[in-house]
Amino acid sequence: MTDTPTSNGSMAARAKGPEGTLVEQIFDLAPTILCVLDVRDRRIVARNRAFVRALGINDQETPERTWEALISRIHPEDLDASAGHVRQLTASLDGQPFERALRARCTGDVERSFALCCLVLTRGDDGAAHQILVSAEDVTERARREVELQKSEALFHAFLEYMPAMMFAKDPDSRYVVINAQFERFMGMKPGSGAGMRDHDMLPDDIVAQVKAADDAVRNTGVATAFEESVPHPTEGIKQFHSVKFPVRGPGIPEGTVGGAAIDITAIKRAEAERQEAQLAVIAAQQAIIRELATPLLPIADGVLVMPLIGTLDPERASRIIETLLSGVGAHQATIAIIDITGVRSVDAQVAGVLLQAARAVGLLGARVVLTGIQPAIARMLIDLGVDWQGLVTEATLRSGIDYALRTRERRGGAIPS
Numbered sequence: 001m002t003d004t005p006t007s008n009g010s011m012a013a014r015a016k017g018p019e020g021t022l023v024e025q026i027f028d029l030a031p032t033i034l035c036v037l038d039v040r041d042r043r044i045v046a047r048n049r050a051f052v053r054a055l056g057i058n059d060q061e062t063p064e065r066t067w068e069a070l071i072s073r074i075h076p077e078d079l080d081a082s083a084g085h086v087r088q089l090t091a092s093l094d095g096q097p098f099e100r101a102l103r104a105r106c107t108g109d110v111e112r113s114f115a116l117c118c119l120v121l122t123r124g125d126d127g128a129a130h131q132i133l134v135s136a137e138d139v140t141e142r143a144r145r146e147v148e149l150q151k152s153e154a155l156f157h158a159f160l161e162y163m164p165a166m167m168f169a170k171d172p173d174s175r176y177v178v179i180n181a182q183f184e185r186f187m188g189m190k191p192g193s194g195a196g197m198r199d200h201d202m203l204p205d206d207i208v209a210q211v212k213a214a215d216d217a218v219r220n221t222g223v224a225t226a227f228e229e230s231v232p233h234p235t236e237g238i239k240q241f242h243s244v245k246f247p248v249r250g251p252g253i254p255e256g257t258v259g260g261a262a263i264d265i266t267a268i269k270r271a272e273a274e275r276q277e278a279q280l281a282v283i284a285a286q287q288a289i290i291r292e293l294a295t296p297l298l299p300i301a302d303g304v305l306v307m308p309l310i311g312t313l314d315p316e317r318a319s320r321i322i323e324t325l326l327s328g329v330g331a332h333q334a335t336i337a338i339i340d341i342t343g344v345r346s347v348d349a350q351v352a353g354v355l356l357q358a359a360r361a362v363g364l365l366g367a368r369v370v371l372t373g374i375q376p377a378i379a380r381m382l383i384d385l386g387v388d389w390q391g392l393v394t395e396a397t398l399r400s401g402i403d404y405a406l407r408t409r410e411r412r413g414g415a416i417p418s
Contacts, residue, residue: 029048
């Protein structure tokens with residue numbers, strides 16, 4: 001069986017011309033791995049230096065041994081597919097390149113990935129491929145980078161898909177180029193329908209102006225910013241968001257591209273407001289209790305009340321004293337109210353005026369005030385102030401004041417002495 005050269009001619013035929021030596025040199029010195037394989041007789045017809053360097057095969061080996069060494073280095077899965085590739089080569093047109101990927105163990109026993117381009121040089125009488133020219137490019141690093149890129153893209157899309165935050169990116173013309181699933185769900189969009197849209201396609205004009213101002217601030221300063229904003233939901237009203245916007249830079253990314261993420265904090269804000277409201281209610285209740293403790297009113301017998309005072313009497317507390325006395329006298333139908341000032345630190349004209357005002361106010365309700373616990377120093381101060389105590393009953397101690405009230409109550413049958 002004789003070989004027929006393809007329209008490209010055989011390697012041997014081209015090497016016989018005047019420029020054969022130059023062709024051989026180019027073939028041998030080419031940086032790309034080149035070889036001519038005889039797929040019918042299973043031998044390597046020619047190979048260049050790049051082939052020897054890459055595969056670590058001794059260029060002194062016989063063609064048959066070199067073939068065996070080459071076969072032993074090809075990945076088993078790729079070797080199993082070789083028969084099918086040869087059939088595809090046979091079916092290909094002359095001059096039509098056939099491309100495939102192949103893995104092989106190279107120098108240092110390291111597996112590398114190659115992109116092959118095969119051309120039929122000669123065919124047998126039956127048209128089957130006989131000798132083929134193979135060029136191989138080491139694409140190991142490119143393949144690794146592609147895998148890393150695919151992994152990075154998978155992670156990126158996973159974050160976009162499952163992050164509870166609304167994530168997006170806009171080009172310099174404020175068109176959305178990236179929108180995640182949470183953004184689409186919030187806006188009621190169909191998946192993938194938001195690309196190319198602008199804010200005015202989704203939001204009211206006043207909100208659009210706020211959003212644009214935030215975007216432009218990032219574009220002008222080149223600094224990421226965090227802030228809170230209100231965004232209307234299509235059906236649930238205004239939502240509160242904690243948003244972060246930042247410049248996006250990189251190869252192929254237009255200057256002025258802005259990225260962002262927004263987390264819905266409506267529930268958090270509502271809970272904070274409820275906690276604050278509850279806290280204010282607690283404070284108000286505490287203040288009410290404190291007011292009661294600061295102006296206690298104790299019923300000790302039918303028609304008899306005692307209000308022991310401790311500490312300092314300021315205008316606010318004085319007002320509460322009068323208010324508490326009047327409401328207590330009315331509620332308990334009291335005829336005598338004892339105000340004990342044993343625990344009062346000092347009495348000045350203002351305090352004396354409060355006590356007198358309280359006595360007169362209680363008198364208007366038909367009851368009488370008994371003032372107890374006046375210390376000698378306070379008595380002298382009241383004399384120096386010229387306070388008129390006419391009509392006001394005073395007792396030295398709370399006990400004597402209670403005794404007076406009870407005696408008076410029994411003697412008068414609960415009526416106030418005239």
